Amino acid sequence: MPVISANGVRFHVQRLEPEPPAGPGSRPPLVVFVHGLVMDNLSSFYYTLAGPAIAAGARVLLYDLRGHGRSERTPSGYTARDGAADLAALLDAAGVTEPVYLVGNSFGGVVAARLAISAPERVAGLALIEASCAGATAAAWLESMINTLSAGALSLEYNRVAEVFGAAGQRKFARMALTADGLLNGTSLIEDLAAERPLDAAELAGIGCPVLAVYGERSELAGGAEDLRRHVRDCRVEIIGGLAHTVLRDATETTSGILLGWLPRPAAAVPVQRAGSAPTRRAGGAR
Amino acid sequence: MSDVFDEVAAIVRDVIGEDFLLEQELTRDTSFSQDLALESIEFVELSEKLQERFGQRANLATFIAGMDIDAIMDITVGELADYITAQLAPSA
Numbered sequence: 001m002p003v004i005s006a007n008g009v010r011f012h013v014q015r016l017e018p019e020p021p022a023g024p025g026s027r028p029p030l031v032v033f034v035h036g037l038v039m040d041n042l043s044s045f046y047y048t049l050a051g052p053a054i055a056a057g058a059r060v061l062l063y064d065l066r067g068h069g070r071s072e073r074t075p076s077g078y079t080a081r082d083g084a085a086d087l088a089a090l091l092d093a094a095g096v097t098e099p100v101y102l103v104g105n106s107f108g109g110v111v112a113a114r115l116a117i118s119a120p121e122r123v124a125g126l127a128l129i130e131a132s133c134a135g136a137t138a139a140a141w142l143e144s145m146i147n148t149l150s151a152g153a154l155s156l157e158y159n160r161v162a163e164v165f166g167a168a169g170q171r172k173f174a175r176m177a178l179t180a181d182g183l184l185n186g187t188s189l190i191e192d193l194a195a196e197r198p199l200d201a202a203e204l205a206g207i208g209c210p211v212l213a214v215y216g217e218r219s220e221l222a223g224g225a226e227d228l229r230r231h232v233r234d235c236r237v238e239i240i241g242g243l244a245h246t247v248l249r250d251a252t253e254t255t256s257g258i259l260l261g262w263l264p265r266p267a268a269a270v271p272v273q274r275a276g277s278a279p280t281r282r283a284g285g286a287r
Numbered sequence: 288m289s290d291v292f293d294e295v296a297a298i299v300r301d302v303i304g305e306d307f308l309l310e311q312e313l314t315r316d317t318s319f320s321q322d323l324a325l326e327s328i329e330f331v332e333l334s335e336k337l338q339e340r341f342g343q344r345a346n347l348a349t350f351i352a353g354m355d356i357d358a359i360m361d362i363t364v365g366e367l368a369d370y371i372t373a374q375l376a377p378s379a
Binding site for chain 1 (some may be wrong): 294320325326327328330331332334335343346348349350351352355356366
C-alpha cells in the first residue's frame with residue numbers, strides 16, 4: 001500500500017497515470033480527489049471519476065483523509081483547515097510543485113476550498129461536488145451532521161454494533177462499524193466539526209481560481225450555489241435534476257461529463273481505448 | 288482453470304485474509320461483494336496488488352469506469368480474471 005508521510009501523518013495515496021500514456025511534450029493536468037467524511041474514503045472517487053479522468057488524459061492522485069480509509073487515525077486534527085494543511089504537506093511530500101485541480105465531494109470540498117484560499121498558488125481549479133462550504137444551508141447541514149454523528153457515536157459505543165455484526169458473520173458491516181467507532185469515539189472529529197464554519201463572503205471572494213460547483217437539485221446544500229455564484233469570481237454552477245446529496249454515486253456519468261468538460265485539455269479529449277469486456281459509458285459533454 | 292485465475296485468486300486471498308476464506312471456496316462465480324463481503328477500500332488494495340503482479344494494464348479503475356456501483360459490486364473473480372487475461376493479450 002503506497003504511503004506518504006506528511007504533516008506528521010501517514011497517508012494512503014493512489015496515483016493513476018493517463019491511458020494511453022501522455023505523449024512527449026504534453027503536460028496532462030493533475031487532478032487530486034478529496035473524499036467526504038467518516039464512512040467515506042478514496043474508493044468513492046476510485047470507483048467513479050478517477051477512471052474517466054485518466055481515460056480522458058489526466059493524471060490522478062487520490063488519498064485517504066487522516067483517520068479515514070487506510071490513512072493513520074490521529075486523535076485530533078479534523079477541521080477543514082487541518083485537512084488543507086495535510087493536503088499541502090502531502091503534495092510537497094509527493095513532489096508535486098505544479099498547481100493542481102482539486103475535486104472535493106461533500107466535506108472534501110470544504111477542505112479543497114480551504115486550500116484554494118490558504119495556498120492559491122497550489123490550486124489551478126476547484127471542483128466542488130455537493131460541498132458543504134457556503135451559505136446558510138451549509139451551516140444547517142453541518143449542524144445536522146454533528147447531531148447525526150453524535151447519535152451514531154453513542155449507538156456504536158453502547159450497542160457494540162461492530163461486535164454484533166461480527167458475531168453475525170457480517171464482515172463488511174463489522175469493519176465499517178469499527179472504522180466509524182474509532183473515528184467518532186476515538187478522535188476529536190465531532191468537536192472539530194462543531195467548530196467548523198462555512199466560508200464567508202470575503203473568503204469566497206478570495207478564491208482566484210476557476211470554480212465548478214455541482215449540486216443535486218433536491219440537496220439540502222443546493223442553496224449554497226447562490227452564495228458561490230454571488231461571491232466567487234469565476235464560478236460555474238451545475239444543478240443535477242432529481243437528485244439530492246448523492247450525485248457522485250447516483251449520477252456518476254453526468255458528473256463525470258461535467259467535470260471532464262470543465263477540466264482543461266487534454267483531459268477534455270476522450271481517447272478511450274479498452275480491451276476489457278466492461279460495459280463502456282463514454283463521458284458525454286453534459287454541461 | 289487458467290493460470291491467471293489461480294494467480295488472481297491467490298491475490299484475492301491475500302487481500303481478504305485466509306481466516307475468513309476458510310469456509311469459502313473461491314470459484315469463477317464468487318462475487319466480491321455478495322460472497323466475499325469485500326470493503327470498497329479493499330477493492331482498491333486488490334487493484335494495487337494486481338498491478339504489482341501484472342503491470343499497469345491490470346488497472347481496475349479503467350475496468351470499472353462507467354459501471355455503476357451495483358454492477359461493480361456484482362463483479363466475480365472469474366470476470367476479473369478474464370479482464371486481466373484480455374489486458375495481457377498482445378493486441379490489448
